[in-house]
Amino acid sequence: MRRAAYRGLILPGVLAAIIVLLAIAAPIMPLIDPVRQDIAHRLTGPSAQHWLGQDEYGRDVLSRIIWGARVSLSVAFSAAAAAALIGTLLGILGGYFRGVVELLTVRAAEIVLCFPPLLLALLVVTLLGPGAGTLIFSLSILFAPGFARVAYAETLSTRALDYVTAQHALGARTRRILALTVLPNIATPLIVQFSLTVAAAMLLESGLSFLGLGVVPPAPSWGLMIRGARGAMEQAPLLLFWPCLALTGTVLVLNLLCDRLRDALDPRGRAMGRPGFLGRVFALPPVPSPPAPGLLSVQGLTLQVPGPNGPIEVVRGVSLSLAPGETLAIVGESGSGKTLTGLAVMGLLPAAVTPVAGSIMLTGQDGMPRDLLRLPEPELRALRGRDMAMIFQDPSSSLNPLLRIGTQVAESLRAHGTHDGVHDRVVALLRQVGLPDPERAAMAYPHELSGGQRQRVMIAAAIANHPRLLLADEPTTALDVTVQAQILALLQALKEAEGGMGMVFVTHNLAVVAEIADRVAVMYAGEVVEEGPADEVLAAPRHPYTAALIASTPEGEAERLSAIPGAVPQPWAMPPGCRFAPRCAMAQPACTVTAPALEEVAPRRAARCLRWRELA
Numbered sequence: 001m002r003r004a005a006y007r008g009l010i011l012p013g014v015l016a017a018i019i020v021l022l023a024i025a026a027p028i029m030p031l032i033d034p035v036r037q038d039i040a041h042r043l044t045g046p047s048a049q050h051w052l053g054q055d056e057y058g059r060d061v062l063s064r065i066i067w068g069a070r071v072s073l074s075v076a077f078s079a080a081a082a083a084a085l086i087g088t089l090l091g092i093l094g095g096y097f098r099g100v101v102e103l104l105t106v107r108a109a110e111i112v113l114c115f116p117p118l119l120l121a122l123l124v125v126t127l128l129g130p131g132a133g134t135l136i137f138s139l140s141i142l143f144a145p146g147f148a149r150v151a152y153a154e155t156l157s158t159r160a161l162d163y164v165t166a167q168h169a170l171g172a173r174t175r176r177i178l179a180l181t182v183l184p185n186i187a188t189p190l191i192v193q194f195s196l197t198v199a200a201a202m203l204l205e206s207g208l209s210f211l212g213l214g215v216v217p218p219a220p221s222w223g224l225m226i227r228g229a230r231g232a233m234e235q236a237p238l239l240l241f242w243p244c245l246a247l248t249g250t251v252l253v254l255n256l257l258c259d260r261l262r263d264a265l266d267p268r269g270r271a272m273g274r275p276g277f278l279g280r281v282f283a284l285p286p287v288p289s290p291p292a293p294g295l296l297s298v299q300g301l302t303l304q305v306p307g308p309n310g311p312i313e314v315v316r317g318v319s320l321s322l323a324p325g326e327t328l329a330i331v332g333e334s335g336s337g338k339t340l341t342g343l344a345v346m347g348l349l350p351a352a353v354t355p356v357a358g359s360i361m362l363t364g365q366d367g368m369p370r371d372l373l374r375l376p377e378p379e380l381r382a383l384r385g386r387d388m389a390m391i392f393q394d395p396s397s398s399l400n401p402l403l404r405i406g407t408q409v410a411e412s413l414r415a416h417g418t419h420d421g422v423h424d425r426v427v428a429l430l431r432q433v434g435l436p437d438p439e440r441a442a443m444a445y446p447h448e449l450s451g452g453q454r455q456r457v458m459i460a461a462a463i464a465n466h467p468r469l470l471l472a473d474e475p476t477t478a479l480d481v482t483v484q485a486q487i488l489a490l491l492q493a494l495k496e497a498e499g500g501m502g503m504v505f506v507t508h509n510l511a512v513v514a515e516i517a518d519r520v521a522v523m524y525a526g527e528v529v530e531e532g533p534a535d536e537v538l539a540a541p542r543h544p545y546t547a548a549l550i551a552s553t554p555e556g557e558a559e560r561l562s563a564i565p566g567a568v569p570q571p572w573a574m575p576p577g578c579r580f581a582p583r584c585a586m587a588q589p590a591c592t593v594t595a596p597a598l599e600e601v602a603p604r605r606a607a608r609c610l611r612w613r614e615l616a
Contacts, residue, residue, distance in 0.1 A: 019073070019250055043055070069246065079135070083147055084190065095156045110148070112145045161397055170384060172415045222247050295323055302316050302356050303349070315341055326502050329505045329534065339506060386465045389412075394477075396451070413464050433460045469501070511553060543580075544585065544611075
């Protein structure tokens with residue numbers, strides 16, 4: 001498929017090269033002077049000396065066609081390139097930063113769209129005078145808003161994708177994310193926009209020259225040739241045919257070339273087979289510095305989003321702790337707030353979510369505790385990918401589809417100052433996470449790997465700098481059961497190899513908790529409802545929600561599963577009292593009045609329930 005895509009470039013590429021080379025080589029070609037007049041032989045047809053005939057002033061038509069291509073192409077490409085540079089920059093900045101930046105970039109540029117294109121060009125040319133330089137300036141102003149709107153729309157859809165968030169998690173700087181992650185992924189529609197702009201610029205230049213407001217006579221121009229041939233259509237119709245054919249053919253060739261170039265450059269259009277998954281775990285070298293006691297402490301974390309009637313708490317009073325070398329599983333249904341809690345630790349909360357209370361203390365590799373909620377962005381970015389890292393749920397959307405695997409893993413190293421031996425380190429990481437033929441995998445695109453292999457790539461990028469804290473947000477959800485077991489075994493082996501690395505594992509699967517976790521925190525409707533050692537919680541739950549989750553998990557040879565009635569309440573419609581009461585089989589009237597506190601029910605265990613003693 002890749003070879004077929006490149007073969008498709010041959011025909012339009014050769015034709016475009018011929019047109020461009022003819023235009024460039026016009027001064028050195030053995031052509032008749034395009035402005036030399038021969039009034040005695042005006043309107044003469046094709047001959048051995050004048051292959052396409054002579055125009056209304058006796059000038060050589062072929063020479064003027066070739067010299068006209070030089071003028072039209074230079075004006076069109078210069079104007080399109082300037083418009084693309086200005087418009088793309090405005091669109092990316094406006095789409096990525098939004099707010100005031102969007103108003104000053106994209107919205108300001110769209111003012112130009114309020115004017116009819118031809119009238120705006122006429123106004124600029126009238127004010128500045130005709131000429132090629134004026135044409136380039138006016139066409140750049142005219143076409144820049146089109147690039148801005150395309151770049152803005154594509155950036156809006158790209159900035160929310162997981163692989164952009166993953167770059168933030170690795171600690172990459174904003175300008176690097178815009179240049180290496182956002183821009184390559186919006187390049188395809190911009191290439192199409194460029195081809196359309198070149199074609200439109202050529203047509204508009206010809207139109208303005210036809211009206212006498214473009215290229216100044218007697219300089220050759222296709223628009224001027226069409227204008228001159230109009231008065232001699234009946235005597236010499238070919239004079240109108242040749243410049244129209246040149247203009248139409250060039251536009252079609254450029255459009256075809258850009259379409260084929262887009263298909264060849266976009267690896268997502270290729271379908272290349274890859275061998276099936278084979279792999280085994282290789283131990284990583286231990287972290288050289290000894291771990292400091294106490295790794296992560298979340299106390300009273302409360303997150304809010306704006307609502308129609310005031311702020312709404314989506315996470316309330318969450319308290320968690322993690323020791324070095326320990327695995328904490330956060331369990332709950334969708335909408336319980338477990339993912340938002342993990343994103344709060346990484347400082348990657350969506351713009352609409354605001355932390356309003358609590359603290360998140362992380363002890364970094366230097367042994368110093370820091371409150372992540374109150375760190376400035378530059379300091380927080382320095383910790384991402386080095387002291388803490390995150391593995392996202394869907395590796396297909398977390399990996400940049402336009403960059404090779406090795407480039408993306410290397411980004412986590414370069415973002416934190418590693419520049420020597422990066423390729424060897426990337427290959428070693430891919431080998432250590434069990435990828436077969438790591439040298440080849442480093443050169444592959446994400447779509448050329450299986451789901452399990454892509455997740456191993458995400459793990460390699462996350463552990464590249466030996467983080468002390470690893471957050472895994474449901475990393476096995478999109479994988480089949482066999483691959484899930486392999487990923488869990490890999491994470492467990494890596495955690496043991498790293499020695500002091502702690503892991504927070506976000507999941508809704510209690511079977512995963514039983515296999516990998518040391519401790520578990522069960523969340524429901526934005527609150528922790530039970531917390532304790534994993535084996536004790538799973539064996540003897542102290543909250544009805546935990547017991548219902550266990551009962552609804554397929555296990556052994558059970559013939560029937562017990563479903564939890566109802567659904568997790570929406571944040572703006574929380575019930576009074578206990579949030580689980582409307583779905584709880586043990587609920588009493590007191591449960592709908594009093595909101596229970598998270599209290600200690602046994603050593604190292606806590607539950608948020610008024611009737612936990614009856615469960616015990």
